[in-house]
Amino acid sequence: MSTAQVADVIIVGTGLAGLAAAAELADAGRRVLFVEQENAENVGGQAYWSFGGLFFVDSPEQRRAGIRDSHELAWRDWQATAGFDRDRDDHWPRQWAEAYVDFAAGEKRAWLGRMGLKVFPAVGWAERGGAGADAPGNSVPRFHITWGTGPALVELFTRRLAPAVAAGRVRFAHRHRVDELIVEAGAVAGVRGSVLEPSDAARGVASSRTTVGDFEFRAQAVVVASGGIGGDPALVRRFWPARLGTPPRHMLTGVPAHVDGRMLAVSETAGANLVNRDRMWHYTEGITNYDPIWPNHGIRILPGPSSLWLDATGTRLPAPLFPGYDTLATTEHILSTGHDHTWFIATQKIIEKEFGLSGQEQNPDLTGRDLRKLLQRAKGGAPGPVDAFTRRGVDFIVRDTLPELVAAMNALTGENLLDYERVHAQVAARDAQLANPYGKDPQLAAITVARKYLPDRIIRVAAPHRLLDPAAGPLIAVRLHLLTRKTLGGIETDLGARVIAPDGGVLPGLYAVGEVAGFGGGGMHGYRALEGSFLGGCLFSGRTAGRALHATL
Ligand SMILES: Cc1cc2nc3c(=O)[nH]c(=O)nc-3n(C[C@H](O)[C@H](O)[C@H](O)COP(=O)(O)OP(=O)(O)OC[C@H]3O[C@@H](n4cnc5c(N)ncnc54)[C@H](O)[C@@H]3O)c2cc1C
Numbered sequence: 001m002s003t004a005q006v007a008d009v010i011i012v013g014t015g016l017a018g019l020a021a022a023a024e025l026a027d028a029g030r031r032v033l034f035v036e037q038e039n040a041e042n043v044g045g046q047a048y049w050s051f052g053g054l055f056f057v058d059s060p061e062q063r064r065a066g067i068r069d070s071h072e073l074a075w076r077d078w079q080a081t082a083g084f085d086r087d088r089d090d091h092w093p094r095q096w097a098e099a100y101v102d103f104a105a106g107e108k109r110a111w112l113g114r115m116g117l118k119v120f121p122a123v124g125w126a127e128r129g130g131a132g133a134d135a136p137g138n139s140v141p142r143f144h145i146t147w148g149t150g151p152a153l154v155e156l157f158t159r160r161l162a163p164a165v166a167a168g169r170v171r172f173a174h175r176h177r178v179d180e181l182i183v184e185a186g187a188v189a190g191v192r193g194s195v196l197e198p199s200d201a202a203r204g205v206a207s208s209r210t211t212v213g214d215f216e217f218r219a220q221a222v223v224v225a226s227g228g229i230g231g232d233p234a235l236v237r238r239f240w241p242a243r244l245g246t247p248p249r250h251m252l253t254g255v256p257a258h259v260d261g262r263m264l265a266v267s268e269t270a271g272a273n274l275v276n277r278d279r280m281w282h283y284t285e286g287i288t289n290y291d292p293i294w295p296n297h298g299i300r301i302l303p304g305p306s307s308l309w310l311d312a313t314g315t316r317l318p319a320p321l322f323p324g325y326d327t328l329a330t331t332e333h334i335l336s337t338g339h340d341h342t343w344f345i346a347t348q349k350i351i352e353k354e355f356g357l358s359g360q361e362q363n364p365d366l367t368g369r370d371l372r373k374l375l376q377r378a379k380g381g382a383p384g385p386v387d388a389f390t391r392r393g394v395d396f397i398v399r400d401t402l403p404e405l406v407a408a409m410n411a412l413t414g415e416n417l418l419d420y421e422r423v424h425a426q427v428a429a430r431d432a433q434l435a436n437p438y439g440k441d442p443q444l445a446a447i448t449v450a451r452k453y454l455p456d457r458i459i460r461v462a463a464p465h466r467l468l469d470p471a472a473g474p475l476i477a478v479r480l481h482l483l484t485r486k487t488l489g490g491i492e493t494d495l496g497a498r499v500i501a502p503d504g505g506v507l508p509g510l511y512a513v514g515e516v517a518g519f520g521g522g523g524m525h526g527y528r529a530l531e532g533s534f535l536g537g538c539l540f541s542g543r544t545a546g547r548a549l550h551a552t553l
Contacts, residue, residue, distance in 0.1 A: 131320050
């Protein structure tokens, strides 16, 4: 079967990276066909569900908060965090990282601003590091939250594409799953796949995979924008890096089921080189969603620094593995304990100020751009979604006293791993340090530093207090699971987003953007991320591919 070209460019996937590529092509008058396995409800992919956190460097919001950031500092942080150490596989990722930091410190904010982006003025401080000046982590707060969270970010692009959609230059083949890339005379010439049965599933809900037909579409070039592997636990386990220990037996899933990673193998079969597949970015603070949207749905707590973090056996995690400091080192440590879960011990006072939940639906005030609701965050009381989790979440235990709390924690796991006397000794030792405004506990010292940053002091970091102070109570224990999320490796690409073949040459006709390309190059984050750089990586790589294609076609 041979078919005529249906568009200048086929884009596989309607996530943020695909939308960003299409926006450039559409503005330049090119014809685009999106081929997407889900229904029209799902345009925006994961980005719609996201918190909309964006990594900007030396932004007006940072400057207004007295943060002195710079390209130099950000690039230093990036390199220390990425830890690039592979000759061949880090060749393009290093160059993408450099280009991306230039973008984040340069035109990124103004470019998005021209499209209508607004950001929340208080800049968040994710991945604080803590292991030293030359170790991983953000030296300063850089996490800028989109006003309207993920849906508002997606809307910037659907709005930009609307005239081309109306004119028929951008079209969508929904419920079309690509199973094969057509390769002719050494170049990618189109896609083949299965038509999936119609689905009226709501956004994010796993849809049927029953096929009702085949399809074949051709174009001058194909852009793979299909996302990572986080929705397929078997793939996550298969590529789990040995350096992090044995893959967890139990993990929650932090992404919809369509993040299935199938296009990686499809692209490899067509001649793409896959690199850095053992690099992934999962979270250690996952909680079971009591109201799941996708299978095994977990939510990430975006924690402030004050909760006492205990492993499954009741031993405090070592410094600097405090909540929100070093995701990968914490993952490695947790897996070295031989157990998959850990515990936060907090007070009501900590929960109220410090528990954010990642995801647009968990932040109705920011997502709904509702100032009145937002102001309630500063007034105290747990935000509605956090309060709902404390009441309904299976991982939350609320008790007035520590003996009751520890007994309930043991009852929840059914394993009796926690010895009350040991837990009490650690809590009491920590609390005793609060008799003076100084002391030897590194976590309390870190909290003091965090509170020097005004937005943290006002809305993010609770005033240090004794966990056993009844006035701060009740006590709350949260059982935390590992939660899958981001894929840091993938399809190797050059700086024009062209796919690289195993021999190091370009595979003509094929481009890759977003998470499937490790956000650019096949892994621009290296081993670890500074956060807010995933959405940004989709925007930057998508834009790059769109511009490069327009220049070459
Ligand atoms: C809850 C949540 C919160 C997040 N918060 C943040 C944040 O604050 N900051 C940040 O930087 N990042 C965040 N992220 C990560 C970020 O949203 C994603 O990494 C990014 O959106 C991935 O975009 P993408 O376009 O590469 O892929 P996706 O959004 O996964 O889209 C890929 C699309 O391709 C389709 N597809 C896949 N295979 C095929 C096939 N064979 N045929 C046809 N179609 C196919 C899929 O159905 C999907 O629609 C968050 C993610 C989640 C889930």
